[in-house]
Amino acid sequence: MSTALARARPHGASFESELSAADFSRVAALVSDHTGIKLPAAKRVMVEGRLRRRASLCGFATVSDYCSHLFDSGGLDQEFQHLVDVVTTNKTDFFREPGHFTYLEEVIVPTLMGKAAVRGSSGRTIKLWSAASSNGAEAYTTAMVMADLARNHGGLRYAILGTDISSAMIDQARLAIYPQAMLDPVSDERRKRYVMVEQGKGASGRARIVPELRRQCNFQAMNLMDDVYPYDHDVDVILMRNALIYFEADVQDAVVRRLWSHLRPGGHLMLGHSESMIGTRAGLPQVSNAVFRKGGA
Ligand SMILES: C[S@@+](CC[C@H](N)C(=O)[O-])C[C@H]1O[C@@H](n2cnc3c(N)ncnc32)[C@H](O)[C@@H]1O
Numbered sequence: 456m457s458t459a460l461a462r463a464r465p466h467g468a469s470f471e472s473e474l475s476a477a478d479f480s481r482v483a484a485l486v487s488d489h490t491g492i493k494l495p496a497a498k499r500v501m502v503e504g505r506l507r508r509r510a511s512l513c514g515f516a517t518v519s520d521y522c523s524h525l526f527d528s529g530g531l532d533q534e535f536q537h538l539v540d541v542v543t544t545n546k547t548d549f550f551r552e553p554g555h556f557t558y559l560e561e562v563i564v565p566t567l568m569g570k571a572a573v574r575g576s577s578g579r580t581i582k583l584w585s586a587a588s589s590n591g592a593e594a595y596t597t598a599m600v601m602a603d604l605a606r607n608h609g610g611l612r613y614a615i616l617g618t619d620i621s622s623a624m625i626d627q628a629r630l631a632i633y634p635q636a637m638l639d640p641v642s643d644e645r646r647k648r649y650v651m652v653e654q655g656k657g658a659s660g661r662a663r664i665v666p667e668l669r670r671q672c673n674f675q676a677m678n679l680m681d682d683v684y685p686y687d688h689d690v691d692v693i694l695m696r697n698a699l700i701y702f703e704a705d706v707q708d709a710v711v712r713r714l715w716s717h718l719r720p721g722g723h724l725m726l727g728h729s730e731s732m733i734g735t736r737a738g739l740p741q742v743s744n745a746v747f748r749k750g751g752a
Contacts, residue, residue: 474503478522482506485531486542490620491680491706494542505541540623544701547589549596550640552696555725558743560600563692563723568608581613582690586714587698588617591628591664591674592637597694598668599645616686618677628674631664638662679710689719696745697727707733715739721752 474482482502483494494502503518510521513534524530525538550556564581567573573581583601585594594617605611617628638650646652652662677684679698693714699707711733714724724747726734731745739747 474499474506474518474522478519478526479503481522481526482538482542486538487703489535489680490539490543490678491702491710492542493701493703502542509537509541536622540621543621543624545589545621545624547592547697548640549592549638551593551596552728552745553640554728554744555694555696555746556596556600558725558746559597559692560604562743564601564604564611567691568611573611574608575610578610578612581611581692582687583613583615583692584686584690584694584717585615585617586677586679586693586695588619588628588674589621589624590633591617591624591631591672592633593617593694593696594628594672594674595631595649595664595668596641597692598664598671599641599649601671602649602668603645613671615672617672617674619674620676620678622676625674625676628672631669631672632661633663635660635662679713680706682713684713684717686717688717690717690722691719692723692725693718694725695727696725696730699730699733700727704736708737711737711739715749718749719752720749722749723747724749 479494479496479499479502483498486492486494506518506521510518513521513524515521515524525534531538567581572579581601583597585597588594594615598615601611601613601615605613617625619625619628635652638646641650649665649668650662651665653659695710695714699710702710711724711726715737718724723742724734724739726745726747728745731741734745734747735741740750742748
């Protein structure tokens with residue numbers, strides 16, 4: 456922690472609950488330029504709350520002091536990633552919007568299995584990408600579905616990439632440790648197979664995804680605002696769910712265009728259920744609820 460960050464809050468002092476309009480504008484502009492996330496005035500109270508927690512952690516007495524540190528004392532370089540981490544909304548769940556996983560299990564993979572290219576030990580690897588993966592729940596849900604399918608279809612190979620702009624979320628995803636309550640949407644059978652629970656006295660109430668699934672998932676930090684995504688262009692399924700909703704329409708369109716170019720012919724793009732209009736606006740062929748399929752295969 457830098458000396459500036461170490462400035463201690465007087466013991467017992469309460470925070471001034473003030474994020475000035477000017478500081479909010481500076482933060483909002485920075486966040487929007489870098490991440491695409493729009494922060495309209497209505498989000499000021501939410502942003503203030505999140506900045507307050509960060510300010511407190513860094514030892515600043517007020518949000519205003521923290522903002523001065525960022526913008527007037529050169530603290531931004533060191534704090535930038537933390538700022539991104541605090542302003543991103545990382546809400547996620549296992550089996551969130553479960554229809555997509557049913558579609559993967561019952562339609563997409565069986566269709567792929569009908570093609571000689573993915574069958575048997577010499578078959579190619581099915582590639583899946585959780586493009587705003589948060590803490591990894593979406594990627595590990597996908598892994599559970601794929602692992603079940605692989606159990607029933609010997610030789611089925613798959614690999615899952617998880618990317619997110621928040622390095623804190625990428626760290627959590629790699630660790631794959633969750634509060635047990637978060638695993639509630641996972642069926643008992645799958646929990647038995649794919650989740651390790653600490654038992655006995657002193658157990659932490661947390662659970663970890665088994666190594667077999669962790670090995671199939673590779674998490675990397677990536678900004679969807681980048682012009683080029685350094686990944687393959689023959690991906691079978693891209694999940695881009697519940698992140699575009701935070702972007703301006705032109706950013707949504709550009710991200711969808713770039714992701715679409717990473718799909719192989721016949722590949723699928725899944726958007727959040729409340730985001731399907733972004734796909735239809737782009738003229739993508741919709742084959743199920745918020746699922747779009749690239750032609751040509
Ligand atoms: C609400 S979570 C959605 C997680 C998951 N896809 C789901 O539907 O449960 C949105 C995620 O998008 C990420 N995100 C926001 N802006 C991003 C950007 N420019 N590039 C990459 N990830 C971004 C956030 O860090 C956050 O983890």
